[in-house]
Amino acid sequence: MRILRIPAGLAVGGLLLVTAPVHAETPPPDAPVIARDDHLFKTFGGHDGLVRITDDLFVFVLADRRINGFFEAKKIPHIKDMLVEQFCQILNGGCTYTGKDMATSHAKLGIHEGDFNALVEDLQKAMDKNHVPFAAQNRLLAALAPQHRAIVYKPNGSEEE
Amino acid sequence: MKSLITGAWLAAVMLLTPALAQAQSVPATGGKLLLTGGVSQVEGAAGGGLTPWAVIGGNDSEGQFGGNAYYTEISTTDYKITSRGVLFSVDNRVELTASRQSFDTQAVGAALGLGYGYTINQTTLGAKVRLTGDAVLDQDRWLPQISAGVQYKSNDKAGLVTALGARSGKGTDLYVSATKLFLAQGLLLNATVRRTKANQYGILGFGGIDDRYHTEFEASAAYLLSKRLAVGAEVRTKPDNLAVAHEGAAYDAFVAYAVCKHLSLTVAYVDLGNIVTRRQGGLYASLQAGF
Numbered sequence: 387m388r389i390l391r392i393p394a395g396l397a398v399g400g401l402l403l404v405t406a407p408v409h410a411e412t413p414p415p416d417a418p419v420i421a422r423d424d425h426l427f428k429t430f431g432g433h434d435g436l437v438r439i440t441d442d443l444f445v446f447v448l449a450d451r452r453i454n455g456f457f458e459a460k461k462i463p464h465i466k467d468m469l470v471e472q473f474c475q476i477l478n479g480g481c482t483y484t485g486k487d488m489a490t491s492h493a494k495l496g497i498h499e500g501d502f503n504a505l506v507e508d509l510q511k512a513m514d515k516n517h518v519p520f521a522a523q524n525r526l527l528a529a530l531a532p533q534h535r536a537i538v539y540k541p542n543g544s545e546e547e
Numbered sequence: 548m549k550s551l552i553t554g555a556w557l558a559a560v561m562l563l564t565p566a567l568a569q570a571q572s573v574p575a576t577g578g579k580l581l582l583t584g585g586v587s588q589v590e591g592a593a594g595g596g597l598t599p600w601a602v603i604g605g606n607d608s609e610g611q612f613g614g615n616a617y618y619t620e621i622s623t624t625d626y627k628i629t630s631r632g633v634l635f636s637v638d639n640r641v642e643l644t645a646s647r648q649s650f651d652t653q654a655v656g657a658a659l660g661l662g663y664g665y666t667i668n669q670t671t672l673g674a675k676v677r678l679t680g681d682a683v684l685d686q687d688r689w690l691p692q693i694s695a696g697v698q699y700k701s702n703d704k705a706g707l708v709t710a711l712g713a714r715s716g717k718g719t720d721l722y723v724s725a726t727k728l729f730l731a732q733g734l735l736l737n738a739t740v741r742r743t744k745a746n747q748y749g750i751l752g753f754g755g756i757d758d759r760y761h762t763e764f765e766a767s768a769a770y771l772l773s774k775r776l777a778v779g780a781e782v783r784t785k786p787d788n789l790a791v792a793h794e795g796a797a798y799d800a801f802v803a804y805a806v807c808k809h810l811s812l813t814v815a816y817v818d819l820g821n822i823v824t825r826r827q828g829g830l831y832a833s834l835q836a837g838f
Binding site: 503 | 574580639683688771
């Protein structure tokens with residue numbers, strides 16, 4: 387076991403060294419393309435599939451008392467269009483996201499981390515309903531998760547902890 | 548040591564006050580995603596079955612509070628080990644735990660002249676603070692979630708364990724955990740480094756051949772089969788510091804299932820290594836209820 391001990395300390399230290407510069411980089415775009423081809427996009431049912439998922443998402447969101455107050459009824463069709471565009475771009479479905487960046491579109495809404503996670507849960511339900519395999523869901527969610535830094539409100543105005 | 552524990556509780560209360568004030572406009576609990584608070588490890592901290600993880604145990608996200616209670620039973624070749632406890636957490640930042648471990652020697656107790664079913668109990672008070680990173684949301688970064696924790700342990704059979712060669716019936720473990728969820732791959736990895744004097748988690752006291760802190764290594768890997776179901780394995784090295792009995796590393800292979808946000812069940816096969824008599828393999832079952 388002695389052999390294990392020294393590398394353990396080095397591994398943790400090494401991890402910190404490797405990851406430290408990442409903080410200095412500019413934030414990634416809101417819709418990074420994560421797939422090499424359109425296979426993943428097809429797993430979501432293509433463009434029509436994303437429209438169905440987004441429609442179902444808003445059925446769940448509007449029934450979700452934790453977060454339905456954030457959405458104005460007249461803006462929902464536009465939000466749905468923008469989500470479809472964004473998901474389509476991420477999944478390499480040949481779309482270009484034309485909406486505002488995440489920080490601008492969520493400024494002053496006062497969204498908490500719990501609200502962000504509530505939307506993730508509703509999106510998981512919508513993807514489940516549309517039979518998107520768990521592993522494919524996680525690839526989309528992994529691309530969306532970093533948006534928390536732009537979307538979640540920081541009371542002291544700092545973006546980083 | 549007592550002052551450190553008191554200080555940790557005090558710090559948590561101070562953190563709690565602004566968190567609750569902020570929480571007035573949002574639900575005060577329940578903002579964490581399913582299973583992302585881990586389950587209850589054997590000494591009560593959030594983690595896998597054997598090792599603490601850097602995650603914070605309640606269902607709280609920023610500005611919220613959470614808590615849970617658990618009961619764990621491990622039946623090995625010769626012993627029955629139970630652990631139960633409670634956890635309180637705030638702001639997805641701090642968790643405080645109180646737990647009790649019981650080690651029923653069953654027939655071995657009779658063989659050693661202690662009596663059948665002679666049981667050693669240990670009380671553990673724990674605190675863990677998240678220092679940096681978000682294991683779940685920071686999917687574009689390599690930086691894991693890193694937390695530091697302390698576990699103060701008090702064994703109720705100090706006379707027996709010191710007679711076996713331990714230096715004390717009380718001890719404090721210090722640990723740092725790094726946990727990262729690789730969501731696109733469905734893989735969670737954890738590494739924990741622990742400084743400890745404990746023999747068999749503290750069940751056989753603290754210190755022995757030497758009275759120094761030993762650096763031990765713990766690791767977990769879990770694979771998500773669905774948002775409710777994870778399978779994984781763990782290893783935990785331990786000091787081998789009692790002259791009377793060899794102590795080795797412990798291993799487990801587990802399945803954790805979240806029935807809902809408030810209830811999870813973990814079953815595992817454990818190999819706890821040699822405990823006094825021989826290698827202790829067996830079944831581990833744990834139920835956790837929380838908010």
